[in-house]
Amino acid sequence: MTTRDDDLVGRVLDGRYYLRKILARGGMGTVFLATDTRLDRTVAVKVMQGGDADIDFNERLSAEARAAARLSHPNVVAVFDQGDDAGVLYLVMEYVPGHTLRDVISREAPLPPRRVLSLIDPLLVALSAAHDARIIHRDVKPENVLITPSGQLKVADFGLARAITSTSQATTGVLIGSVSYLAPELVLNEGADARCDVYAVGAVMFELLTGQKPHTGETPIQVAYQHVHADVPAPSTLVAGIPPYVDALVARATARDRDQRSADARVLLHQLRRVRSALEAELVDDVELTQDLQLHRVAAAMAGSDGWPGPDTAPGADDWSTGVGEWSGGDGGPAAATAVAAASASSVYGDTATPEDSTALYRPGPPEAYDSGYEATRAVTRDAAGIPAPPLAHTRAATRYDDKHRRGRRMLVTVLVLALLAAGLGWWFGVARYDSAPDLLGMPVAQARAEGQRAGYTVDDGDEAFSETVPRGSVVSTDPGPGDRILPEGTMTLTVSKGRERYAAPDVEGMSEEEAEAALAEVKAVVGEVERKYSDTVDSGDVISTSLPVGRMIRPDTEVDLVVSKGRKPVTVKDYTGKPVDGAQAKLEKAGFEVDVERVYDDKVPRDQIMAQDPASGTAYKGDTVTLTVSDGREPIEVPGVIGKNVDDARAILEAAGFKVEVEKERIHFGSNLVSRQSPGGGDEAPPGSTILLRIV
Template sequence: MRGRSARAGLPARSPTPTTYEEVTVTTRDDDLVGRVLDGRYYLRKILARGGMGTVFLATDTRLDRTVAVKVMQGGDTDIDFSERLSSEARAAARLSHPNVVAVFDQGDDAGVLYLVMEYVPGHTLRDVISREAPLPPRRVLSLIDPLLVALSAAHDARIIHRDIKPENVLITPSGQLKVADFGLARAITPNTQATTGVLIGSVSYLAPELVLNEGADARCDVYAVGAVMFEMLTGQKPHTGETPIQVAYQHVHADVPAPSTLVTGIPPYVDALVARATARDRDQRSADARVLLHQVRRVRSALEAELVDDVDLTQDLQLHRVAASMAGPDGWPAPEGWPESWPDADATPTAAAVMAAPYTETVPDDSTALYRPGPPEAYATGYEATRAVTRDAAGIPAPPVEHTRAGNRASTRFEDKHRRGRRMLIAVLVVAVLAATFGWWYGVARYDSAPDLLGMTVAQARAEGQRAGYSVDDAGQEFSETVPRGSVVSTEPEPGGRILPEGTMALTISKGKERYAAPDVEGMSEDEAEAALAEVKAIVGDVEREYSDTVDTGDVISASLPVGRMIRPDTEVDLVVSKGRKPVTVKDYTGKSLETAQAKLDKAGFEVEVDRVYDDEVPKDQVMAQDPASGTAYKGDTITLTVSDGREPIEVPGVVGKNVDDARAILEAAGFKVKVEKERIHFGSNLVSRQSPGGGDEAPPGTTILLRIV
């Protein structure tokens, strides 16, 4: 806490005059469904709406994979917002961790700012809290552990989340926990606070320093995790109010209550853990997620041991501060040497201030007691402070008679003690020699040296061991790279080791070199191939990814070792994994001849389908349209060409027997051209004897009709 202590009688510090509210900007999200952002991300449906944007289920058409696309709220009104979002997206993308939702891409499509992330099916921590809260402490810490593992990786990379809340913690169907939205609060906050006074983030989990606009570090994430722990343990948020500003005010001026005050059965060290994480003074919080993770695991160990309380652990986790009240609640005056004024009791005094206050001691946070040293203890009862002294006539003190007699008795006791000491020393030396002798015999002398049977066959080793007077047992088998199969690879005791006469030697027999047949992993998924190799104690080496028209995405195309080859354990097997079919850019051949278009598309690997239509304007065999005309497709996909079949045919008039001039006029009137040729035998009558095409046939307008006359 950064304000003044009310207990010290000083005025409380108010937060920076800023309006705090949950951001709920309404946009026409439904209009975005079905849109393709940047020609790549097809938005299929809305998954969730939040204060920072709307999350869509989408398909990356370029890589043919399902992704989650977050469309940001209000980003198009901020000139610098796109640059900040891009910077934070790059930082989050570098944070590669199994407990962090991966960031794939970021962009701006005509003012629509978006972030492309890994799609995580399943549910959120909010769903778990809604269904199960209050949760048992062991269940709470089992869920908090991977959350802190993810934040530890982020804090190590100097990335702060700033908006930890149950909605940003995703849980897959297999139970894996992933943290989403790294960097978004940082990307949005600078402009929002500067221009609107609105604080971005979930007010129920905001650290006091964020409310006061005093800057953020890893400890604001620690506070949020502590608030989430409290909600999981109790089913209630740490602070509540009718308006967000009331909740923010409580973060600054009120401690998070102990969970055990709301739910019975919570151990004191769990209360102390929550108090440590949610300390209003961030200097008293856990330094970062990795420190809090260590504390959480200590508490989990205590819970698993079913400890009602662990005093040392509780004291380690409790908040401590110097009691600095000028006049305590009991009305004690300030001790001499104290300063006239003192920082509030919630603040941590400097070392110099502590040295100036000799009557204080470090006490738990809930204590206001002052240590006041009392007077020295009185002498114990019976202490002889004085004694009677007698003097002779000259005034010289005479020694007491009782003292002299006591001295003689002491001298006699000393001589007796000296004699007893010599006898005791001799006895100890004798015992030591006997013990050493017995130890030497028991530990060394009674043993033989075990013979060397290594490398012998089982029969040879048994015979040799029995010849030396020992029993020989079988201790099992193990693989060996140096000892042939069926020979002795080790003995117990080992050669030269200690063995009792007529003792037993245990033989371990070699199974030969450990070899396994390489499995057939072609066609398996990458995970299945790794599991198959693990069964023969092999490991995956380099993984190369290539396009394939026959192998599905993510499946193995080939392996570096042939199937059945005998391999030793830990052999690395390189894999070639399919990236799926290779996308091919589609070129538009509209206006080109059918022959040219079909040749080019065939060469690119597409199937060509021709749809012919009559057209009075487009020449025959010219491509009128193409579907698809652009974008990308895959080999084997079908491209449809709409090709002109020229003008639609009409019926040719019959003019056989007519005068050539009349026939020409009739045909030309019908839209045909006329060519006249004489028959070999021509009589000069100029009558049409034959025509081609013939009367009643169909031909396109403009076709030349050949007339033969006699």
């Protein structure tokens, strides 16, 4: 008997977990918002579909939950508890409010590459921790990636796909996964390892970049068929402006041949961060990085006329014990033949609904309509050989050949056999006798040399080259490159990184603009914006200053802005002729001029008045000299001496000479009226009309 989800609201599981409300329904179960009454904390409780009849499933889920609980990482949704309360099988997890990566795709896709890599980085960090613990997820998809309000990313549902798949081992052709992100080897029942998660991450990366899933079809089986037969297209074919090295990263992660795929999440994380560094450096292309990431395809013989492995092909399977999707060649051998499925209810706490009776999701049944948007879990069956069949139309067309074509077909087969024989010989001499060169890129040169020699090759040092992404002393490129053909005991030449190409900014102040441009070109820098300013100290056309301090280490093609002198700033000269010299001189000096005052006698112009100015108008420059011609009044004449003379006689003499006379008595006056002193004195010079003071006794 199956308990309805709505009936569970308000129930307390195992006397501890109070189910408050339904957060979401999914293919694997229903997620409730709950309170842990023992620890007084909010948790998410997933009540699994299956019920008490699925004893094997209960045992398997318990084992997977224990393994998942051991995986403690800030980017992984924590598993707190698991139990069975009167047939209600449940899993207690960390409650993560927020939204899912699916919501980000729905609202924002296609996203810029830098934004995509910033989202994928923490996803790979979480998967790296799992892969280091020999745990695989098997159901990576946007619905299982949660994003908290603070922006932290967490991965949910470790082990659930494996647990549910294991319950279907008795039914040939069933596996739980997500069809849009399913690795080809799972479709072909060739076993699962960390590279299955790498493929799924690559598919998610493609969807973030383009807003579309890598493969589409009317049914899940058609999508699975494409995963095996068709490469994931380059994102740049759908969205313009995506750099080649981003295309190469997606191609590397989604390679159909898993031997060419990144070995695990940690390797893919390293490759992603190299690509992210190139994006942050705003490189349109990085040939070394692109070549490093590109797939190196090796021709291989195909079993079966349509390229699928023949019926006798046995999937490799090395089961390494139990655990949350641990490395395994399958979930129990050929009986666990793959099928496809999708999101679980913990695909975060959204409102996407699924049918109430989800137990059918774990048992084979008639195919359901396929929704290419939200991934809802369903079972998909395959033929007895464990291989997805091609579209039905192809099968029917193959059966419509009649007898009159059989002779032609036999002849065609003969021709094909001869062609295959010739191709085989060409393959041997052109490909098979060669080894695949090892990937030594990014290794320290000593380690790379040792790895190459250990593989049986002669390793020579080649030239050095600058690199923005490979540290100094590590290998930038090899000849032949990774995966390229090399004869056994052949020679590999290493190109070693000199590190980032940087130069010290030169001192160009005081140089002419042309000399500064040449000096910058010597360090592979270029002149940026040129601002022109007046300067009293720097000659016109010479550099006053630059936008970078001298000695700053700069990369090639760095733009350096210059401030270039326009020479001294011109100043308007104001005419002060007829004005008093003191005020005019002060104003001219304040304007920056040097003032030269020349005094001349003049009978008509009052003393200290400016008679002439040079220059009197126009413009000049600060520091130039302005000459002022100033009146010194009337020219002085000699004063007659009148000491000892009668005051009247003295007055007459002085007035006759053109002076004014003022008389004062001495303190001791005898009444003689003789001049005892005069100022100015006799023989001195004084301007005509000035006053001569006489003192009498």
